[in-house]
Amino acid sequence: MAGLPRRILKETQRLIQEPVPGISAVPDENNGRYFHVVIKGPAESPYHSGMFQLELFLPEEYPMSAPKVRFMTKIYHPNIDKLGRICLDILKEKWSPALQIRTVLLSIQALLSAPNPDDPLSNDVAEQWKANEQLALETAKEWTQKYAKDKKNNIQ
Amino acid sequence: MGNCLKSPNTDDISLLRGSDNGPEVVDPSAVHIGPPPPYQESVPIYHPSPNVSRPANQLTEDEQVKIAQRLGLIHHLPTGVFDGTSKKAKECCICMEEFLLGDMLRFLPCMHTYHKECIDDWLMRSFICPSCLEPVDAALLTTYETS
Numbered sequence: 511m512a513g514l515p516r517r518i519l520k521e522t523q524r525l526i527q528e529p530v531p532g533i534s535a536v537p538d539e540n541n542g543r544y545f546h547v548v549i550k551g552p553a554e555s556p557y558h559s560g561m562f563q564l565e566l567f568l569p570e571e572y573p574m575s576a577p578k579v580r581f582m583t584k585i586y587h588p589n590i591d592k593l594g595r596i597c598l599d600i601l602k603e604k605w606s607p608a609l610q611i612r613t614v615l616l617s618i619q620a621l622l623s624a625p626n627p628d629d630p631l632s633n634d635v636a637e638q639w640k641a642n643e644q645l646a647l648e649t650a651k652e653w654t655q656k657y658a659k660d661k662k663n664n665i666q
Numbered sequence: 667m668g669n670c671l672k673s674p675n676t677d678d679i680s681l682l683r684g685s686d687n688g689p690e691v692v693d694p695s696a697v698h699i700g701p702p703p704p705y706q707e708s709v710p711i712y713h714p715s716p717n718v719s720r721p722a723n724q725l726t727e728d729e730q731v732k733i734a735q736r737l738g739l740i741h742h743l744p745t746g747v748f749d750g751t752s753k754k755a756k757e758c759c760i761c762m763e764e765f766l767l768g769d770m771l772r773f774l775p776c777m778h779t780y781h782k783e784c785i786d787d788w789l790m791r792s793f794i795c796p797s798c799l800e801p802v803d804a805a806l807l808t809t810y811e812t813s
Contacts, residue, residue: 517762573760574787575717605716607788608759608796 514542518568521611533615535566543568547579547615551658552623556650557585560658564594564618566611576605577614584657586650588627588636596621597631713791733790739803740789744773745782752779759797760784776800 522542525535532550547564551557563582569575579601581594589597600609600617630636639646709721714729725733748755748765755771757764758781765771770782778797785796793802
């Protein structure tokens with residue numbers, strides 16, 4: 511943990527002391543800038559009861575540039591592509607150094623509750639989502655059962 | 667012998683201990699491993715937007731204009747020294763450190779306050795207040811018009 515900026519140490523400490531409900535973020539023992547994240551699928555979403563693994567990396571420039579976050583668990587979502595990349599404005603052009611690891615993870619949790627097929631990253635999924643939302647929700651539920659219950663199904 | 671290439675510290679230590687191998691110990695291979703070309707180090711890195719880093723000599727014309735404008739505008743934003751009298755501003759949300767007496771601060775038109783060093787680093791990337799997302803230059807220009 512030596513050599514990390516004090517802000518990163520502070521954020522890490524707070525994440526451990528006051529964890530966000532439904533989210534766990536643990537720094538890697540060999541790299542304090544790399545976090546192993548698990549987000550619980552929000553209730554009343556097709557991801558309910560799933561445990562989604564993510565990786566979060568704080569680049570050298572952090573907090574001047576956004577953390578890099580990616581889903582490791584396969585997920586059927588119009589704003590998340592098959593490599594686990596997330597389409598979220600605060601991770602790109604809307605990043606601000608006043609945001610924190612905590613706020614980023616909360617935003618991702620909110621994205622699971624409110625998929626936005628009009629701003630897609632995964633075109634196929636977004637199209638299916640818009641064409642037949644009921645079917646898309648069913649697929650999302652199936653994928654949650656299939657992939658978000660077992661760590662072995664992580665995207666490599 | 668090979669150890670002396672690992673880090674400057676080991677060199678220092680061996681020098682302090684005194685050299686057993688005679689007064690002139692110069693590893694010939696060390697002479698040829700020169701430092702990187704100095705001109706590369708002297709080119710400052712700019713950030714036309716928060717996630718883009720580019721050496722000054724690789725900026726497009728538009729980006730150069732943008733950065734020159736930012737440099738100019740930053741100087742119009744008031745600065746001050748933290749004297750503990752402000753009850754509102756307690757912590758810089760960029761470095762997450764509390765303001766200490768004597769810290770250099772910069773005040774944005776939206777009334778948000780940061781360490782000068784912290785916010786200047788951000789303003790060179792984006793002219794938006796990190797806290798309220800208010801464009802800093804718009805507020806600045808309005809201030810000019812009304813004053």
